[in-house]
Amino acid sequence: MSSALLPDEIQKPIYRLNQHPGYRRLFAPQELTIGLIMPLETHPDRPAPTMADHTSMAIRADKLGFAALWLRDVPFYDPTYGDVAQVFDPIAYIGYLAAVTHNITLGTAGIVLPLREPLILAKQIASLDHLSAGRMMLGVSSGDRPAEYPLFGVDYDTRGDRFREAYTVFRTVTEERFPVYDSPRFGRLNGQFELIPKPVVDRAPTIAIGQAQQSLEWIAENLDGLLRAAPDPDYLSTVAEQWRIAVERSLGKGHCKPLGVGAFLDLAEDADAPLRRMPGGFRAGRRSLIGFLEAVKSEGINHVALNPKVSRRPYIEVMDELAADVLPLFPTH
Template sequence: MPQTRSAAPSIARVPPHEPPTESTRPHASLQKHLGFKRLFQPGALTIGLILPLETHRGRPAPTMQGHMQMAQRAEALGFGALWMRDVPFYDPKYGDVAQVFEPMVYIAYLAAATRSIALGTTGIVLPTREPMYLAKQATSLDQLSGGRLLLGMSSGDRYSDYPMLGIDFESRGERFRDAFSVFRTLTEESFPNFQSSRFGGSAGTLDLVPKARFGRVPAIAVGQAQQSIEWLAHNLDGFLSVAPNPDQLVDLGEEWREQVRIAAGANAYKPLGLGGYLDLREDPDVPFQRIPGGFRAGRNGLRDYLEVAQSAGVSHIALNPKVSRQPYAEILDELGEYVLPHFPSHV
């Protein structure tokens, strides 16, 4: 999940945009999608990892040594997902290049070496992407991975990327909606007739192949992406928020579920997830403590926090332990022994 400089612990109120055009019913194909089912079920929480699978406190880039073996180890231990961030350029003022490799390319590499773990993005900076090529990449990866791709989408929080790409930073909210409409149209309609103000269009004479393995690539909002929460609840398949303080979890869960109920009906399920840095402490009883972009806790404190989150209706948490002090293999083993058994992935 992209680091935010002032992460709001609850859903921010953004004025509603134009009425959503998406169906207000959950998409039936998500009930079949293997990656979605592995992570998201009502009343239960699962755990994923934000890459890199390496600790590197105080350094902008990981070495990426042994990363494939670490991914396979995470899968064997039962983690639900591996999440890739979208950081195209190194900005010394920002000081972080995520997992170094471009996320869609890297997902293809990981898909060939894993079998069941879900593979996601936290998130693709949609306003800076050409949505037609992104649609082709996403449906191809979903097919090649056996239906394990989860496409997290964000508006990005790095101002410096936008002038580098010749894009107006202030237009990112509108560009997100425009690009998302093109993405959904191409991936879910046959020979669509559409026109975008920014990203071209078609008279219905061309079709995108392949389509998604189970009919839809799950699209998860990573942060609010400059949108109203109402728009996200109508159009996206889930919402991944920065992990808030424990006493704010209930309000966050209730507010998201209420917006989903309004958008999709009383029995609708669109999952709520959390994400952020984890500084795993050696003392197992250290409770939740806020740090920039995440939190620190011992394994028991982490488990306590996740139990509260699960009770509040949170379905998944994506942890990035790169700021921890221990070697990454030790972190995996500790979480695998003491935390994962309480929050297993759905097989």
């Protein structure tokens, strides 16, 4: 881990993004990895998990070889949605998880960027990147809960514009020495101040979680990848082709950027149970799940983030079955 934290000591980045440990663990052309969306606990009939064994389960996921743990950004409990994700704030929680795990990528899926102050977020993400030895993956979204925006005094209808503006500020201060910018919403810097520390490589790897009110072309040009909701299997090729076209339109022929999908998973005890759609994901036995993942990989999709919180089985059973029978077919890099 870099110890160059003072302005005069900061060296010009010499690594490319694909040499970032967290990014490299997840993404490689024509390969597929498997991650888990937090919490690591099943609670199909309750809005909140107990988080009773969250530390031991995170350590277990790391040792079993899952590619990533993904944390959602849900600041308040809204009974309309009935879901509080992993309870703990993702930024604080990643700092904790960085200390108890060693290899697994730690990502946000995703930080609601229009509700975050980008200068503070930049400091937090760069710090976590160092504290985790380069395992930090920033996923950013525009948020999908209109009721939250008034709590922060933010107009919901401006979230797309705020997303782009906040992201520009974030990139500027994490990548440039003594940056200069003027943002209508997020202040200005005049070249007299420096963000310390910078991320451990060229920049903090950043992916879009959903389209964040942006075009696919804008995401392809400005972010390092896309993680979206898993489509019906019949539309996998369409989703993958749309992303490939957007990347080539933005960056030119021959360029590629990673695409991932996320889904709820109710893993059936019957290994031969067919894959069936459910809201936000699938119910499947492990053989039909493997078939789906093989189809995902064949379309050039690079990562699948599974959320088994809806399963009726104990999470540890689901995790161990995935590790024994699924991960060997789609190993972490």
